[in-house]
Amino acid sequence: MAEHPCGTCRFYQDSIWQPLPMASASLLSKGFVRRELAAGETLYHQGSGCRSVYCVSGGLFAIRSIGPDGTSSLMRLAYPGEIIGYRAFLKGGEHSTEASALMPSRVCTVAERDARHVIRASPAVLERIAKRCADGLDQCREQLMSKETVSNKDRLFDLLNRLMSAFGEEAGGGRRVRLPMSRQDLADLIGVAPETLSRLLSRLEREGALRASGRRIEMPADPAQRAAQR
Amino acid sequence: MAEHPCGTCRFYQDSIWQPLPMASASLLSKGFVRRELAAGETLYHQGSGCRSVYCVSGGLFAIRSIGPDGTSSLMRLAYPGEIIGYRAFLKGGEHSTEASALMPSRVCTVAERDARHVIRASPAVLERIAKRCADGLDQCREQLMSKETVSNKDRLFDLLNRLMSAFGEEAGGGRRVRLPMSRQDLADLIGVAPETLSRLLSRLEREGALRASGRRIEMPADPAQRAAQR
DNA sequence: CGCTCGGTTGAGCGTCCTCAACACCCGTGG
DNA sequence: CCACGGGTGTTGAGGACGCTCAACCGAGCG
Structure with a gap:
């Protein structure tokens, strides 16, 4: 039937x-x-x-x-x-x-x-x-x-976290994901110029929230939370 | 029936x-x-x-x-x-x-x-x-x-125009309206700090797009269009 | 009179945009 | 093998805009 x-x-x-x-x-x-x-x-x-x-x-x-x-x-x-x-x-x-x-x-x-x-x-x-x-x-x-209340940096971080939990995989004390989109797309998504996106990523990296290289993003497991908390 | x-x-x-x-x-x-x-x-x-x-x-x-x-x-x-x-x-x-x-x-x-x-x-x-x-x-x-493509000034102008056509009245070669809300509300509506709203209004006034005094807004009929065109 | 409230004005600062140069990857073609 | 070129991403400089903080103004009111 x-x-x-x-x-x-x-x-x-x-x-x-x-x-x-x-x-x-x-x-x-x-x-x-x-x-x-x-x-x-x-x-x-x-x-x-x-x-x-x-x-x-x-x-x-x-x-x-x-x-x-x-x-x-x-x-x-x-x-x-x-x-x-x-x-x-x-x-x-x-x-x-x-x-x-x-x-x-x-x-x-x-x-x-x-x-x-x-x-x-x-x-x-x-x-x-x-x-x-x-x-x-x-x-x-x-x-x-x-858009009014959260900084672009935080919104980017949230987005990456979302992608991470949807498509990421465990990798030695952290998680790793291959982004399915270009920097331009990423920039559009949070509503920012590509140059700004690049700088936001650098800032997140400098703060220890993640490591980015091309489309590979790595996030430390717990330390990221603590660092991002600040 | x-x-x-x-x-x-x-x-x-x-x-x-x-x-x-x-x-x-x-x-x-x-x-x-x-x-x-x-x-x-x-x-x-x-x-x-x-x-x-x-x-x-x-x-x-x-x-x-x-x-x-x-x-x-x-x-x-x-x-x-x-x-x-x-x-x-x-x-x-x-x-x-x-x-x-x-x-x-x-x-x-x-x-x-x-x-x-x-x-x-x-x-x-x-x-x-x-x-x-x-x-x-x-x-x-x-x-x-x-929000991404139009300047705050223009968005404010659009909003005032909308209010004008909904609640305004003809007045000697132009239109006039009494705003039904505070500056704070107006600022919230276009997503900007009250101080910024005040400055945006000043700018519009300086450009001849309108005249504002308290909650009274006046707009010249055609000249406004021409001035706003710039 | 002095209070508060709503609104305006000014100074300083951070963020983001634009424009421009440059670095990098990877294909093609010599 | 290497030089070249396009696409993609990064970095830098300069400037516009909006935010914050603070002072000030004027109206309404006890």
Whole structure:
């Protein structure tokens, strides 16, 4: 019989497609596509109108905004478990950003048509999508807030910590990670010029919070906490 | 018979409660309360859990965030036509901000219970609320964006223009408005220290974009445009 | 009168931006 | 093998902007 397509997913219990009555589940299965993306591949383009709902189930996505002059800037990251593309789905317009994989990644896709079918049959799904949207709003406001209250250096440190805990590995009394993005992207992410980012990294390094060499970042296990505490 | 409670509202055509089948409309009427607030009155408190959905139908509301240390800061304004309180409604948690009237104002309130009843009967309403949430998200990102790209002076000018067109009046070859908030609030709104706000105003004045005296702001009609163009 | 409160003005300072030069990595091509 | 060039990242100098602290001003009020 129709198993729930998210049944084996690591994020099943928090899935927006769950719980679902049997009939809706088989409806969902029809429109459900699991997709692997190589690093650099783009999932959807800014301005495109293909309004699927995507659930990141592995890897990392860059949500970029492309200015009228062609320059693009990394606005935020989407980690496994996050829903992306819901904004265009809810508003029914075009995507206002583009999403591309920063490392080999996987998404589960439900095409707009099918998603709307499922929602018609099970309105609770829409409720859960709306909740994700409200979460996104909270995050955005949080970001706006921290921009005023937290120093760029600290925000960079927080970001690196987040990446470290998501993708890092243990390495002799500390952790190590290979950053999946360029300095330029890193700079965009915390909202600073690349030169400034470089200097912030130097400062963190001088303070003993980390060691950086190219895209390799190492952080001492406990000492970093103590040093960063200051 | 049960008229639609929003029927006579200036924002009826964009109402989230519209269109609605007759049966749902009378359901809505039951939970529908129009409320007048005096300047300074607060609509809901941060941390409170009474999750009505509010529609601003007149006046102006301040959405404030109150820090753990008791200091409050004006995060954003809610103009007539906007829905507020939907975040707590969607997430089912407490309000993360407080809303208070900056001038004599009016809101239309639908209590959580009744709102959920209406939604159960007419899921399209939830869809419209979700859309408003996505709008809010867009606005928030827009704000984040403009923070990086637009100077504080220009952002202040834009804000004053917005207030001017919402609440200003014609006055001898220009427009005039009485600001419904303190300098501190104005400063919070554009994310700047009060001293800096004062200087920004001086600069705008020196450039001929406006004349400010206390809470009175005057803007020349066309010359301002030309002067601001520079 | 003197108080407080909101607002303005001034001085000093830190941070970040811009522009520019330079260092480095790694490919291609001689 | 080495020279070259582009892309990427770092470093330096100079300047703009906003923050903080502090003094001051004016209005409203006991």
